[in-house]
Amino acid sequence: MAVEAKYRSSDVFVIDVDTEAASVVVFASNAPAKFRVIDVLVIALATAGSGTVKITDGTDDITNAIVAATDKAVTRAGTIDDAKNEISAGGSLSVVVANAADARVIITCVRTD
Secondary structure (H helix, E strand, O other), rough: OOOOOOOOHHHHHEEEEEOOOOOOEEEEOOOOOOEEEEEEEEOOOOOOOOEEEEEEOOEEEEEOEEEOOOOEEEEEEEEEOOOOOOEOOOOOOEEEEOOOOEEEEEEEEOOOO
């Protein structure tokens, strides 16, 4: 089994989104480069009963619905779909909010081109 290590810090980047209780389009068919979503962290900024957020490629879900229901709670994506988490250059990425979840969403990505 071969292991390839990449240590260039410029390969990893973070997208920081404040939902303000509404869905956010990060890239609408205009992603600047090809990249892969590798982690998602959600910090609830208010209590929103059954609030959730998920990451999509504009059409299909990349993550599961991540709970953002209780102010100050921190949760992570429980699943990341490895068939959907790679965004092409010129592709789309969205944070989809359900039930008025007000949250800071931190999406960790790695360039793949």
